[in-house]
Amino acid sequence: MAPQESVSYTQLKSINLQGCAGLTTRSLHHLLIRSRSLETLNLRGLSAVTNTTCEILATYCPSLTSLNLNRCVNMDAQGIQFMATAAIARGEHLQLKELRLSGLKHTRDPMMGALGKAAPYLEILDLSYARRLHNSSVEAFVACDDGEDVDHLGVPTIMVSARDLGREVTDVCYYRRRVTRLRHLNLSFCILLTDTACTNLAYSVPRLEYFEMAGIGADLKEAGLIKLFDQTPFIKRIDLEDALDVGDSLLAALTPAPQPVGVSSSSDSQPPQTGHALQHLNISCALNVRDQSMLALIRGCPKLTGLEADGTTMGSNVLREFVRLSKERKALNAKIVGVDCRGVSENVVKELSGSTRPRQGWRSYASRRLYYLDSRDGNEEDLKIGQDECDENRVVLKTFYSWQTVDAVKANREKRKKASGNASGRRAGNGSNGSDYDDGGRGGRTRWWSPGGSRSAGSGRTSPLSLSEFNEGCRAM
Template structure:
């Protein structure tokens, strides 16, 4: 008790036991003297309270006793009217905890026996008013006391890959399938689990190194192929110069033993022994591309015929050490071969090779472009065979029709009309025929072929100078293949012009590509092509829908094509038409194009045409029409400026103004039409030529 520092002037001690109170300590309220008690008298009063038998007689139940144990201490409780948790006022007092842990202070409300009202208590024990902050604190405390925490088994575990860890392995592999090979290699370094998943065989069935081989070193590329080698089925090393070293190539070849498709085009220094090992180790090869490899010889072809019975595609184009004898061995050994590509291979003047090609009759694609040794006799043997039986009525050989669907005889300079006529009536499934740079062909050579190939979609007659307009207007335009024709090339055919092309464009409604450069066509062909695209394409009422390129035309170096025809194409591309759905509609409905023409014309105009096409494809038809109109004003003024006679100065001034306006449109007008803001003009002189 000596350790307590209590000021006797600030606090008064009272007892609730009548035995303790005497007459000297009680005075009347109005005559009570204000005297100061010393520290000693205060301590004496406390000791007398402790020794009072009334305090020992009045006790609290154990359930309401103080939870704190230890030596005696003071407890101060507020006497606020509503501070008791049980809804009853609790008087403020100083209580002393007994050494046994049970409080001997009275806990009853006023009126309980053992408590008498002490005069002056109003001045000493003042009730405290509760504020909003106190109520909010009490509410939060009560709410927190009612909160119950979740059991440990229901609490979420902390971790970055919680969902990933619970996914099945199949789903993890499916997610990783969307990554590129380079990304898989980077992800494999995250952990052992990711390393195992990233090198799963399902992810490396197709390995295309042509897209990223320049971004990784050669050693890393070799390690990837070695790690995934047993699972790789489609291998593409096109242009990968990293595998030129024989040691890296040998490692790759030893690792890959289940290949189905293999592309080694561009691996120029690949050793012959390494290539032969690759062929021996992969008996299931179906597609093999060896374009331009110097290691390929006739021995390689014989090894392919022995080791790859399931081969369907072989590409040995531009292999200098291979001739038709090696091709013959592959055809005889690979009965499933359907696609043979042997561009610029020598030795096709052999009748034995031609007879072998005739006997197989499994080829659907035959590319012999640049085979200068291919003659008319050899081509007849490939189609008719040796000494076929001739039908008396039709004068046609009685042989099974060929299964060819695509035939490329471009740059076979030895072919003439008599050799090409052999294809008539015997290639009914032909879809693509390429005869570019065959100068010996005439109309007679193509009449029978075009008339007996109803599925023809691609026809290339570039630089066939012996053709005339009759083959186009009388045969191609009326042929059974006219509704299916999609691509036509007559570039550098100087004898072909409007009389041949106009019927073709009218009847061939599905044309997607026209190459007409260096011909005699004029603006009429351009106008007819624009009208054809306009007729076949359905227009849309949605202004936000972007048009697509429906026809690509090449018309540069055509003397009779002027800017008027080019303008006709541009105006049709950006045309906005108005129509009434019914008579009751007051305002017409606007329609927009869905297909346009991509035009490649004279190089001086092509910059404007390309910019116009860009604006149309973006859907900004207003800006495209403005560009077309200003370009037409410029071209018209330019023509007037070049004319002689009176008014030459005025025409030249108009030409300069139109030139400046067109230059503004080319440099900053795109921004004005699209985004609504102009650009800064570039300084120029009057002598600047735009077009």
């Protein structure tokens, strides 16, 4: 009898297969079954991923801490539910700290409830574009069932009253909620959600730092958001784009109260206030926000370096104050966006041009085609028209008028390029017989000759490409 062939296993701890469109489901499963030490897995956008893939991960990859299944169109919430219920059946927890499920189909209460029970270590959860995600599903993620014993598992819980959850009841009623470790939660474009989802999360995400809930629209009211942010003192970045109902009350909730003289906001004797760590806020399309509230927010949040307020009533005073405080605080890469704000005039954009720039540029091979204006390149003529876009000490000011500066610099470059081309053509026409150019007596059109003297195979009667088209970065010759 032939000896049974032993199964070999890999020692892989991290696998990134994003963009491997030709990968088959069978090959993927063959690899995962033999990668039992796997901790990080990125399968973003792969059609090879199915619900069976999730079953294999639940069985053969118990140490997985980071999983990216964004935009995997051939799987749905059933696969995630199987992973969670399998761990619960074994009396274990999923070790996941990062789970990305953008675009997940059929996301409903049973899956979210099972995930909440099985994955208490989650710190990053991306559920953006989950079109079926409902307020009740968000509640199921943090709710504790009657008779459920989670204390022995080391999962902290809290008792919350119905009034704390925004429910109008006559009797005093309390609900038990899990206290999660979530730091980053993305619920953007989950179109069935309202601010009730925020109320359900209010006492369950005390460590929240990044919160994204863009694309919801008028259904996202202020009341639930205020309840949430009142309980998240460490919040750093907030994206509420298209939240039309957001107004001054929300900004007041994000603005820390002034501290007494001699007492810092980080003092051990004082509990942290919401807004003391706020770095970036996106309230684009919030028509009910007034300048006074934005000014108070800018002055009260010492770490604020990003404010996006497209399509709001923001005026010139907000721009001036943001730029002034950014310079005073020596903030790097500070940014304020005021596109489609009628209160922002062309005069104030010109007034602030000495301290601002229209784009946040950077030096790299990947950015070569964006042609950022950099003073280190010695473009004196361009700097007379625009601002240094790679100077991190300048505030990025994105408005209708500031963007015209980018177009003006581009037009000036094209004008110089055209003039340089015409001058080169005139010099070529006046050249001697020993020149590399030869009109051949054909209407003045030049032939391009190789440095060796013989005409290259691909050349015809066309002129060579200008050197500026090749000067896009360092090349190994």
